[in-house]
Amino acid sequence: MNAPAYNFAYLDEQxxxxxxxxxLKAIAIPGYQVPFASRExxxxxxxxxxxxxxxxxxxxxxxxxxxxxxxxxxxxNAISIRKFFAKTxxxxxxxxxxxxxxxQTRHRIPETALHENQVLVYQVPIPEPLRFLEPRxxxxxxxxxxxxxxxxxxxxxxxxxxxxxxxxxxxYPVKVNARYVMDPSPTPKFDNPKMDNCPALQLFGAGREKxxxxxxxxxxxxxxxxxDHPFEPYRFxxxxxxxxxxxxxxxxxxxxxKGGRMFVCSDTDYCEGRQAAGHHGSLxxxxxxxxxxxxx
Amino acid sequence: MTTIAELPPGFADKVLSAQSTFRSVMDAMARPGSxxxxxxxxxxxxxxxxxxxxxxxxxxxxxxPLWLDxxxxxxxxVAKWLKFHTGAPVIQDSSIASFALISDGASLxxxxxxxxxxxxxxxxxTTLILQVESLESGRSFELRGPGIDGVATxxxxxxxxxxxxxxxxxxxxxxxxxxxxxxxxxxxxxIPRTTRVVNKGS
Numbered sequence: 001m002n003a004p005a006y007n008f009a010y011l012d013e014q015x016x017x018x019x020x021x022x023x024l025k026a027i028a029i030p031g032y033q034v035p036f037a038s039r040e041x042x043x044x045x046x047x048x049x050x051x052x053x054x055x056x057x058x059x060x061x062x063x064x065x066x067x068x069x070x071x072x073x074x075x076x077n078a079i080s081i082r083k084f085f086a087k088t089x090x091x092x093x094x095x096x097x098x099x100x101x102x103x104q105t106r107h108r109i110p111e112t113a114l115h116e117n118q119v120l121v122y123q124v125p126i127p128e129p130l131r132f133l134e135p136r137x138x139x140x141x142x143x144x145x146x147x148x149x150x151x152x153x154x155x156x157x158x159x160x161x162x163x164x165x166x167x168x169x170x171x172y173p174v175k176v177n178a179r180y181v182m183d184p185s186p187t188p189k190f191d192n193p194k195m196d197n198c199p200a201l202q203l204f205g206a207g208r209e210k211x212x213x214x215x216x217x218x219x220x221x222x223x224x225x226x227x228d229h230p231f232e233p234y235r236f237x238x239x240x241x242x243x244x245x246x247x248x249x250x251x252x253x254x255x256x257x258k259g260g261r262m263f264v265c266s267d268t269d270y271c272e273g274r275q276a277a278g279h280h281g282s283l284x285x286x287x288x289x290x291x292x293x294x295x296x
Numbered sequence: 297m298t299t300i301a302e303l304p305p306g307f308a309d310k311v312l313s314a315q316s317t318f319r320s321v322m323d324a325m326a327r328p329g330s331x332x333x334x335x336x337x338x339x340x341x342x343x344x345x346x347x348x349x350x351x352x353x354x355x356x357x358x359x360x361p362l363w364l365d366x367x368x369x370x371x372x373x374v375a376k377w378l379k380f381h382t383g384a385p386v387i388q389d390s391s392i393a394s395f396a397l398i399s400d401g402a403s404l405x406x407x408x409x410x411x412x413x414x415x416x417x418x419x420x421x422t423t424l425i426l427q428v429e430s431l432e433s434g435r436s437f438e439l440r441g442p443g444i445d446g447v448a449t450x451x452x453x454x455x456x457x458x459x460x461x462x463x464x465x466x467x468x469x470x471x472x473x474x475x476x477x478x479x480x481x482x483x484x485x486x487i488p489r490t491t492r493v494v495n496k497g498s
Contacts, residue, residue, distance in 0.1 A: 027325045144416075
């Protein structure tokens with residue numbers, strides 16, 4: 001269903017041209033943040049206005065769109081963005097990672113490996129990895145120009161000095177194509193290795209900060225570390241309580257006020273797929289039954 | 297005298313044709329050396345290939361100063377068509393152009409005459425759109441770089457013959473540099489500034 005009062009995919013054509021030019025330059029200069037004239041969108045900053053603008057600029061009627069919020073297809077942010085594009089662009093939507101051609105994400109990379117015919121669009125709150133170390137844009141821009149990233153290593157070193165290990169758990173800085181240090185958006189560092197040599201194109205949009213950046217497919221992405229403190233992805237040491245997955249990123253869910261908790265996959269599509277394939281975790285019985293019942 | 301009524305048309309469907317053309321160009325830029333097809337067609341003159349015309353309608357507007365090579369600017373049809381359909385200002389100074397359209401590759405000016413961007417803003421650089429004879433046959437080039445899984449092989453008949461030698465300035469300039477889009481009829485290949493030629497066959 002198309003809402004006739006709007007252009008296809010909401011944005012006007014001049015805006016799309018401007019965003020498309022920024023996307024091309026972003027792909028040509030991997031990890032470099034291209035300034036763009038971010039528009040006001042019909043949702044507040046922080047709700048994915050950058051990602052939505054990038055998605056709107058690339059989306060076509062043949063695309064199949066998936067939207068996830070922290071791995072989940074069924075949270076408010078994911079549902080409203082998915083409905084937004086179903087309404088303004090009339091595109092097909094899905095929750096299955098492998099069926100999607102465009103995946104807009106807030107803070108996760110799907111567990112299912114991405115393939116060449118996919119574009120992953122990240123929603124980015126603060127695109128500048130050096131911003132909390134150096135507040136002046138003029139200075140951070142010069143630091144990128146000179147590839148002067150010592151300050152970032154000092155920050156990671158201070159983690160080690162204080163905690164004994166690199167305590168940065170999300171938005172863990174990466175170096176793209178051996179040149180630009182880039183913020184992978186607040187994804188857990190568990191996801192960082194998936195960015196390296198990924199077959200899919202990765203695009204990043206920051207609406208409030210007005211930046212677009214990209215990682216082309218098959219590009220080297222290295223998490224910053226030290227020889228004696230190598231990068232290590234973090235994961236709770238438990239299987240998923242619903243699907244028993246040992247290798248997925250887990251959310252911790254508090255279940256009572258007596259210290260009870262359960263760990264479940266943050267990627268709902270991955271978890272549901274595993275349950276449908278017959279994998280069951282220690283707590284899967286009730287939710288699984290309930291789901292089966294709701295489908296009659 | 298050509299009046300506007302006699303100009304070849306633009307896209308039949310501005311919105312969806314621009315989207316489809318952009319995806320082809322984006323895929324080309326993301327996967328250097330791969331040949332992408334541009335499906336939507338717009339009317340063109342013989343100086344401008346249909347792929348070039350579609351890219352112009354997709355990416356050019358009043359914000360993108362445009363430089364035309366001698367053969368393009370000699371053809372008053374091309375300039376009028378671009379002006380009418382895109383509104384992009386045609387300029388003489390190639391060093392401030394967002395895009396450059398080159399029909400006669402043999403007389404491609406030195407790349408330093410185009411905008412290479414600055415160290416702070418490497419994106420403020422000219423994208424060269426070069427019309428070539430073929431992107432299917434001719435010499436083979438082995439390409440490496442971001443977007444390429446190992447090595448990509450491009451077979452193409454390109455003028456200038458030393459294009460990839462000239463593009464080696466991108467190695468020393470990076471992150472500044474020149475991004476190229478090669479067009480042969482409806483076929484498009486992009487060579488962003490990160491792409492390196494590892495081997496030139498015959």
